[in-house]
Each structure stands twice: as C-alpha cells, then as structure tokens.
Amino acid sequence: MLRALFVFGTRPEAIKLAPLYLALAEDPRFEARLCVTGQHREMLDQVLALFGMIPDYDLSVMRDGQGLMELGSSILAGMEGVIRDCEPDVLLVHGDTTTTLLGALAGYYARIPIAHVEAGLRSGDPYSPWPEEGNRRAVGSLAKFHFAPTPGARDNLLREGIGGSDVFVTGNTVIDALLEVRSRIASNVEIQRNLDARFAFLSGYEKLVLVTGHRRENFGPGFEGICRGIARIAAEFPRVGVVYPVHLNPSVRKPVMSTLAGKSNIHLIEPLDYAAFVRLMDKCALVLTDSGGIQEEAPSLGKPVLVMRDTTERPEALQAGTAKLVGTDEQRIAEAVGLLLTDEKEFSRMSHGANPYGDGLASIRIRDVLLSMRKR
Numbered sequence: 001m002l003r004a005l006f007v008f009g010t011r012p013e014a015i016k017l018a019p020l021y022l023a024l025a026e027d028p029r030f031e032a033r034l035c036v037t038g039q040h041r042e043m044l045d046q047v048l049a050l051f052g053m054i055p056d057y058d059l060s061v062m063r064d065g066q067g068l069m070e071l072g073s074s075i076l077a078g079m080e081g082v083i084r085d086c087e088p089d090v091l092l093v094h095g096d097t098t099t100t101l102l103g104a105l106a107g108y109y110a111r112i113p114i115a116h117v118e119a120g121l122r123s124g125d126p127y128s129p130w131p132e133e134g135n136r137r138a139v140g141s142l143a144k145f146h147f148a149p150t151p152g153a154r155d156n157l158l159r160e161g162i163g164g165s166d167v168f169v170t171g172n173t174v175i176d177a178l179l180e181v182r183s184r185i186a187s188n189v190e191i192q193r194n195l196d197a198r199f200a201f202l203s204g205y206e207k208l209v210l211v212t213g214h215r216r217e218n219f220g221p222g223f224e225g226i227c228r229g230i231a232r233i234a235a236e237f238p239r240v241g242v243v244y245p246v247h248l249n250p251s252v253r254k255p256v257m258s259t260l261a262g263k264s265n266i267h268l269i270e271p272l273d274y275a276a277f278v279r280l281m282d283k284c285a286l287v288l289t290d291s292g293g294i295q296e297e298a299p300s301l302g303k304p305v306l307v308m309r310d311t312t313e314r315p316e317a318l319q320a321g322t323a324k325l326v327g328t329d330e331q332r333i334a335e336a337v338g339l340l341l342t343d344e345k346e347f348s349r350m351s352h353g354a355n356p357y358g359d360g361l362a363s364i365r366i367r368d369v370l371l372s373m374r375k376r
C-alpha cells in the first residue's frame with residue numbers, strides 16, 4: 001500500500017487534482033490523504049463538494065490583507081504537523097501556486113519524494129505570471145517525479161537538466177476533470193435544467209463573450225486596460241452579452257466593479273462552481289481570459305480563447321490555433337474580440353483546432369507511474 005498525501009489550496013489545483021485523487025482513493029493499492037491549505041477558501045470548497053472530496057487536514061491559512069510571505073510561512077509551519085501525522089510515501093502537488101511551492105518545500109525538508117503534477121510549464125519570464133513562474137521552476141528542482149502535460153513541457157525540464165528518467169508525459173488532468181463534469185451534466189436532465197435556469201438572464205443575446213481575469217501581474221494598469229477593452233466591446237456590440245464571473249480578490253473586484261458595473265449588456269456575477277462554469281463555457285461563443293486552465297479546457301469545447309497576457313506557458317494552444325495572445329491593451333482586446341464576432345472564417349479557424357492538452361486519461365497514467373514505486 002502506498003500512502004499518497006495530496007496538498008492543494010486553490011480552485012484550479014482542486015479541479016486538476018480531483019480526478020487523480022479519486023483514482024487513487026478508489027484503488028486498494030493506495031491510501032489517499034488530502035491536506036488543503038484553504039488558499040482560496042470559498043472557491044476551493046465548491047470544488048471539494050462537487051467531487052465529494054473530504055480533507056483529512058485543513059490548514060485554513062488565509063487572513064485578511066495577507067501577503068505572499070505571510071501566506072507562505074503559515075503553509076510551511078502548518079505542514080510540519082501534517083507530515084508528522086500522515087507519514088506519506090509520496091507528496092503530490094500541482095502546478096505553480098504558493099501552496100504548491102511551500103507544500104513541496106515541506107515535503108523536501110521531511111525527505112518525502114515529491115510528485116509534481118503539471119510540471120515543466122515555462123513562460124520564460126520570471127514575472128509573468130508572477131509568482132507562478134518562479135514557483136513552478138522552484139518545485140521542478142525539488143520534485144522526484146515530474147508529470148509533464150505535453151512533450152513541450154517535458155523538453156523544458158530536460159533543457160534545465162531536471163528529472164531525466166523521472167519525467168513522464170501524461171496529458172493534463174484538467175481534461176479528465178472537464179470530461180467527467182461534462183458527461184455528468186449531459187447525462188442528467190435535472191442538472192441541465194437547474195444550470196440553465198441560473199443562466200436565464202443571458203438567453204436574449206445573439207452571442208456571449210465569457211470573461212475571466214485575476215492575474216497578479218495585471219493588477220493596476222493591466223486591469224484598467226482590460227476593463228476599458230471590455231466596456232468598448234459591450235458598447236460596439238449591444239446584442240452581444242458579456243458575462244464575467246469576478247474573482248474574489250479585492251485587487252480584481254475594485255477596478256472591475258468601478259469600470260463595468262451598471263452597463264446593461266455586461267453581467268458581473270460571482271465566481272461559479274465548476275459545473276456551472278463548464279455549462280457557461282459551452283454556451284459562449286468565445287472566451288477572453290488571463291487564466292491558465294481555461295486555455296487548456298476551451299479547445300475541448302471548441303471555443304476560441306483570447307489570452308489577456310503578453311506571454312504564455314501554454315504555447316501548444318497558440319500553435320494549434322485555438323488561442324491568441326492579446327495583452328491588456330484596450331484597443332487590441334476590443335479588435336480581437338470584434339474580429340471573432342464578425343469574421344466567420346476567423347471564428348471557424350480558431351474553434352476547430354484539436355486539443356493538445358490531453359485525452360482524459362492523464363490521471364490513470366500518473367497512477368500507473370506511482371504504482372511502480374509501491375513499497376508498503
């Protein structure tokens with residue numbers, strides 16, 4: 001029996017680790033334990049409930065006005081007792097959040113092998129995304145197993161001399177989560193009806209543009225440009241609805257609310273639980289976002305993605321033609337959205353690419369690699 005301790009704290013980590021956690025939890029050859037840090041309290045709890053995951057440990061680290069250093073120190077301090085109690089054979093972290101880095105560091109200090117899921121993503125710019133690019137590089141140097149979602153991510157690690165024979169290309173577990181939730185929705189008319197009732201206010205529009213934005217490096221002037229771009233789109237296309245589930249971070253909510261609230265075809269709503277968000281992605285024509293996970297999910301639903309950043313660690317979507325970088329400049333954003341709304345050829349080109357991020361079997365591949373280290 002192999003005891004696997006999962007450590008995560010944010011909404012995207014929870015979505016992306018849920019399929020792997022569930023695969024190990026139902027396999028008698030594993031004992032799956034879960035530690036959450038609570039870095040995104042409410043948004044995290046929505047995902048735990050959706051996938052029926054119950055944490056064994058909850059560090060509840062968030063405090064009002066807390067910066068990255070205080071957050072990081074609380075996670076590291078909290079992990080000591082968890083590792084002592086759990087005595088894991090392997091500690092699993094995901095991606096590039098503050099929880100990822102400090103969870104991995106705690107495991108490394110306790111000499112527990114670290115498995116890094118979604119390893120090897122690199123934008124090449126240490127400040128974009130910040131602090132994620134630094135976090136993922138640091139975790140790469142602490143981990144024993146590196147689960148790279150794509151061959152490009154594997155090559156990034158090998159170029160840095162990381163991992164060698166312990167780098168495995170698995171696909172991204174987010175596609176496992178997306179396909180699972182999508183099939184739950186498709187197979188249950190009651191769920192569909194409930195979700196559609198929640199989005200009844202969007203039914204009169206010709207097309208929908210779905211927006212999400214929350215990157216730290218965009219706080220300030222970046223967000224102001226983004227908001228002006230969105231306002232321009234809404235004014236130019238009155239029959240198009242813009243729907244924006246606004247992240248709970250106050251540095252996002254303030255500029256978004258002050259620039260965009262009260263405009264009739266802009267709908268600022270609370271962050272959605274994952275099933276509702278998947279349904280909304282399905283309903284929209286295109287997505288305007290600075291999110292990482294949505295760049296990976298949208299091609300599976302045939303939705304073009306305009307990325308409000310100047311760099312991306314996900315070049316595969318650009319190469320496949322399903323995503324385009326548009327930065328945070330008002331005019332560039334408005335023009336790119338306008339083109340997709342009016343030019344059918346461009347829309348069709350961007351909505352028909354194959355998804356380079358996975359086939360829904362990434363968790364099973366990772367489970368099989370972990371089995372090879374079984375020791376109890």
Ligand SMILES: CC(=O)N[C@H]1[C@@H](OP(=O)(O)OP(=O)(O)OC[C@H]2O[C@@H](n3ccc(=O)[nH]c3=O)[C@H](O)[C@@H]2O)O[C@H](CO)[C@@H](O)[C@@H]1O
Nearest residue numbers: 012013094095096129132245271272273274277291292293
């Ligand atoms: C650019 C970047 O560095 N992103 C990192 C960030 O995630 P990322 O930027 O993807 O984080 P987001 O907060 O955008 O979360 C995206 C996920 O949340 C879902 N969603 C979104 C809005 C909503 O209202 N409801 C909802 O459920 C989306 O479908 C998606 O699955 O941490 C992840 C976890 O380690 C990493 O994989 C990403 O590399």
